Amino acid sequence: MGNTVTEKILAKAAGKKNVEVGEIIEAEIDLVMGTDVMMPLSFEIMEEIGAKRVFDREKVVVVLDHFAPAPNIKSASQARDIRENCKKFGIDHMIEVGRGGVCHTIIPDMGFAAPGEVIVGSDSHTTTYGALGAFSTGLGSTDIAVALTLGKLWFRVPPTIKVNFTGELPELIMGKDLILRLLGQIGADGARYKTLEFSGEIISRLEMDDRFTICNMGVEGGAKNAIIEPDDKTLGYLERVCKKPYDIIRSDADAAYENIIEIDCTGMEPQVACPHSPDNVSPVSEVKGIKVNQVYIGSCTNGRISDLRTAARFLKGRTVHPDVRLIVTPASQEVYLQAVREGLAEIFVEAGAAFNTPSCGACFGGHFGVIAGGEVCLSTTNRNFRGRMGSNEGMVYLASPAVAAATALSGRISDPREV
């Protein structure tokens, strides 16, 4: 019996020929990523364990992105301490405000992540980099501190669920719709502790931006990691951004899967996750007409250039509904600059949208778009838990940038195919 791509990556990182599902292994880590909200705890723990420096300064990246730019004195103090601690522990790649953006967008785009690697991050959406064919997973601050110190960590080899997207992808159906559709089917714990391996005709036709979106939200089904085997599109992307050498690892033809899920995309409608869970999913036809107060386009899930292009197509020459505020937040400086150069920024501003500097702020209820009690927000982000974007009396709906743009124009949740 053959092995899945995840098993093969973990075996290689553990220096073994083979690993079995359920086996505990110790893997060498190729990249450790930390963010501003989780690093303060990790540095405390590094002090406690007597660590003097990180295991390899080339394999560590810290990104200031959540409370960035700092919205208050407490978070500014945390960021100040992080800058000092990065110097102290020998972390060269400290990505400053204005020079990077949201971690899960810039880690691949700046060439830090590569296929075949074992990557850990202090953020649950670290599953994103699986879109490059890496094993990539989120961890808490203690595990991150250990990984930063030793460059090794134990893992239990997860069973893999293969998800095949088949059929014909209708127009305006994006990566976001595919992952929401899956989450609606398997639930918030349907892939708990497991690997989600995305495959099939539709995936091979999707561009990298959509693949990142899909892997990003794998964790909303409880997945340990999400992964897509590298193909020509992956290699084309890496050619542009990644300078380091890497291994292309793919699943064996006779790999063993715990389960194979087939999703026929033919005739699929845009999908919307309703309050208060990303797995509470309905086709847009069942929720359209619900009035919204705010529309948010951005985040590590949907703040990439193709997301902004999609939104701009709808907003060009039109104006946001008078009762709605639209906040557009490119996920990185690079995306921001590209949006300016292509004239997308102009389209958003002329439509009456706030066009913001890259930040995780609004998505997790930090700043730059917090909602009040009784308000409804339609957001391209990844979580709509109670209180996630602000008041615990607020309501958050999750959808694609196409649905978001259509909704911003009409003031009600709308089907972009009808605009």
Place this chain on the structure above:
Amino acid sequence: MVLTGKVFKFGDNIDTDVIIPARYLVTTDPAALAEHCMEDVSATFAKEVRKGDIIVGGSNFGCGSSREQAVLAIMGCGVKVVLAESFARIFYRNCINRGLYALEVSKATLDRIFQGDAISVDLEKGEIIKEGSSEFFNFKPISDEMKRIVAAGGIIPYTRQRIAKEV
């Protein structure tokens, strides 16, 4: 070891955003985090919980954000054990790493434990006893792999030992 306390009961898919909302992630002090623990789903929990009390959840407890501050907030409340049908994986690792007992208990058992019950949890025997009644339930004791880390006092002393060996 036997842990005894009053039960605070919650439902399925309790996510780390409700355990400790992101707006409070500007400190790492467990006592400060504890003041806001669960406040988006229970206005009274943080005020009423006492040292040694026990949180009982449903399935997929601790899903969502990786924030380890969720474990610190619970521990800051004086809670030493969480019982649930299942735990989300990052949260589970964080519990082991920090020394918070996260015990998987069957749904049938959880259905018979109620808000305000006083219960005793025997970690070695894998037994839960409802005080003032003859009811008791079994659960699968914590796994051997986890025990090794917990036996070293958590992942921090475990790592400290390893650094000492490598120097």
